[in-house]
Every structure is written in C-alpha cells, then in structure tokens.
Amino acid sequence: EFNQEQQELENYTSNYINMLPLMNTSTEIITIPVVVHILYNDNLENISDDQIQSQLDSLNKDFRAQNADISSIPSVFEPLVADIGIEFCLANKDPNGNISTGINRVYTENTSFSYNNNSMKFSSQGGVDIWDSKRYLNIWVCNISGNILGFAQFPGGPANTDGVVVDYKYFGSIGTATYPYDLGRTLTHEVGHWLNLRHIWGDSYCGDDEVDDTPTQQESNGGCPTFPLLSCNNGPNGDMFMNYMDYTDDACMHLFTRGQKNRMIAALNL
Ligand code: ARG
Ligand code: ZN
Ligand code: CA
Numbered sequence: 101e102f103n104q105e106q107q108e109l110e111n112y113t114s115n116y117i118n119m120l121p122l123m124n125t126s127t128e129i130i131t132i133p134v135v136v137h138i139l140y141n142d143n144l145e146n147i148s149d150d151q152i153q154s155q156l157d158s159l160n161k162d163f164r165a166q167n168a169d170i171s172s173i174p175s176v177f178e179p180l181v182a183d184i185g186i187e188f189c190l191a192n193k194d195p196n197g198n199i200s201t202g203i204n205r206v207y208t209e210n211t212s213f214s215y216n217n218n219s220m221k222f223s224s225q226g227g228v229d230i231w232d233s234k235r236y237l238n239i240w241v242c243n244i245s246g247n248i249l250g251f252a253q254f255p256g257g258p259a260n261t262d263g264v265v266v267d268y269k270y271f272g273s274i275g276t277a278t279y280p281y282d283l284g285r286t287l288t289h290e291v292g293h294w295l296n297l298r299h300i301w302g303d304s305y306c307g308d309d310e311v312d313d314t315p316t317q318q319e320s321n322g323g324c325p326t327f328p329l330l331s332c333n334n335g336p337n338g339d340m341f342m343n344y345m346d347y348t349d350d351a352c353m354h355l356f357t358r359g360q361k362n363r364m365i366a367a368l369n370l
Contacts, residue, residue, distance in 0.1 A: 105256030109296060110310070113366040120362065130368065132237050133191040137228045138205045138268075139213070139220055139242035145268050147241065147275050152190075152203055155272035158284030159291065160187050162344065162356075169354050174327045176337045180313050182361040186368075188237065188291075195231050204228060212245040218261045230260055237294070238263030239287070241271050249286040252293035255367045264290040280323075283350035292345050292356065295364035300345040306332035313359035315340055324352040 134156070140146035161167045165183040173181060190202025210226035213219050220227035220240045230238050240263065250266035270281040298309040301317045308316070317339040318331035325348065328338035342354045
C-alpha cells in the first residue's frame with residue numbers, strides 16, 4: 101500500500117513539474133500548524149519552551165531562505181536557492197478545539213526509544229499518540245537510542261505514524277542542542293523527508309534523488325567539506341554538500357533548491 105501511494109505521488113509530482121511552465125503558481129505562504137510532543141523521563145529531556153522556539157525559528161528561516169548563512173553558498177549554486185514558501189507555527193488549538201500552546205509535554209517511563217518501531221508515537225508503548233495528521237505536523241522529541249539524530253515518515257505512509265522524530269540533543273539551537281548538530285538542521289532535513297525529499301545522493305552510489313537541479317553525487321558527505329568537491333563526473337561545481345538533504349554539519353548546510361521546492365509543493369498539493 102505504501103509503495104503504491106508513493107508511486108502515485110511520484111506520478112503526480114512529475115506531472116506537476118511538467119505542467120509548471122503553464123501554471124499560474126501561487127505566491128501565497130502556506131502555514132502548517134505544528135504540535136511538538138516532548139517525551140521526557142528526566143528533567144534534561146524536558147527541554148524548555150525557549151529551546152522549542154529556537155527550533156521553530158530556525159525551521160522557518162530555512163524554509164523561507166532567510167537563514168543568515170545563505171551568504172556562504174558558492175555563487176554557482178546561488179541561482180538555485182529556493183524560498184519554499186512554507187511556514188510553521190505552534191498550534192493554538194488541540195484536536196478537541198481547546199486552546200493549546202502546541203507543546204505537549206508527557207512524562208514517560210521509557211529512558212529511551214528505539215529507532216524503527218515508532219513506539220514514541222503510541223501512548224500504549226510509553227509514547228504519545230499522534231494528533232490528526234491531516235491537521236498538524238507532528239514532531240516527537242525524545243531520547244532516541246543509538247546515534248540517530250532523527251527520522252521521518254515519507255508521504256503515503258500510515259496515518260497514525262505520520263510526522264517526524266528528533267532526538268532532544270539535536271533539537272533547536274540552545275539548551276541541550278549538541279555540536280555539530282546544534283543549529284536545528286536535523287528538523288529542517290526531516291521535514292524535507294516528510295515533504296517527500298530524498299537524500300541528495302539518492303541513497304546509492306551516484307544515485308538519483310529525482311530532483312533535476314541537484315548534482316548527482318557519489319555518497320553522503322559529512323563534516324564540513326571545501327568547495328568544490330567532485331564526484332560522479334559532476335565537475336566543475338561538484339557535490340552540493342551544503343544542501344539540507346546531505347549529511348554535513350549543521351553549520352555547513354544552507355539551502356533547498358527550486359527543484360526540491362517543486363517536489364515538496366507537489367507532495368503537499370496531493
Ligand atoms: N540521519 C538523519 C536522517 O537521515 C538526520 C541527518 C541530519 N543532519 C544534520 N546535519 N543535522 O534523517
Ligand atoms: Zn535523512
Ligand atoms: Ca539530482
């Protein structure tokens with residue numbers, strides 16, 4: 101079912117991109133209500149409102165191409181930078197219509213949650229149940245076991261596990277945020293997946309991310325490479341290692357491209 105949903109979205113996305121030159125696309129900003137579920141077993145994991153706000157701020161900057169480090173992008177890639185035109189706000193009502201801060205703090209007996217079984221998304225497993233995925237972007241913040249910064253569910257997956265998960269040590273840019281993943285880019289990356297973006301290297305050797313304006317690259321990059329970094333005959337400009345969908349350090353990622361924007365908007369439309 102998941103594969104079929106994804107195939108339908110791929111078909112829709114390529115049609116959408118083919119039709120774009122003929123379309124009168126809207127410049128209206130899309131605002132997505134967010135609920136941040138904070139699952140804590142100790143005080144450290146119960147991160148502050150200010151830390152959560154620091155994360156919302158950087159997410160919004162990144163999605164509107166208003167991040168200060170945009171000036172570090174090599175000039176050859178500058179024309180590809182996209183303002184995605186999506187903003188995120190903490191929800192002001194819960195699913196029952198009651199006033200809410202959009203922050204849902206829940207104590208858990210679990211000292212950590214494993215990656216891959218979605219236990220943080222179910223109250224019955226020590227987590228907290230999703231808020232209607234048609235109305236909210238659900239973000240679970242918890243202690244994830246292993247060295248996983250975060251993970252996301254792609255569009256077309258089960259409705260009760262939709263959303264993204266980020267470890268409390270890599271959320272926002274103050275408090276528990278830990279170098280070199282301390283500028284909120286894990287969430288930017290995960291929301292990219294949630295809106296159907298693949299890793300920039302296509303998860304295989306010189307793979308395909310289904311985006312035309314991101315150069316083909318051999319594999320993931322880590323740390324903070326120096327421009328230009330060549331692979332897969334992608335000279336002279338080389339890898340776009342400063343893209344949010346690579347694996348570089350937070351301080352070294354600065355953009356989504358126009359092609360990535362088209363995929364994200366197509367996913368939202370469908
Ligand atoms: N490994 C995670 C994923 O593939 C997140 C990587 C985030 N990178 C970062 N620099 N914050 O979804
Ligand atoms: Zn990823
Ligand atoms: Ca590409």
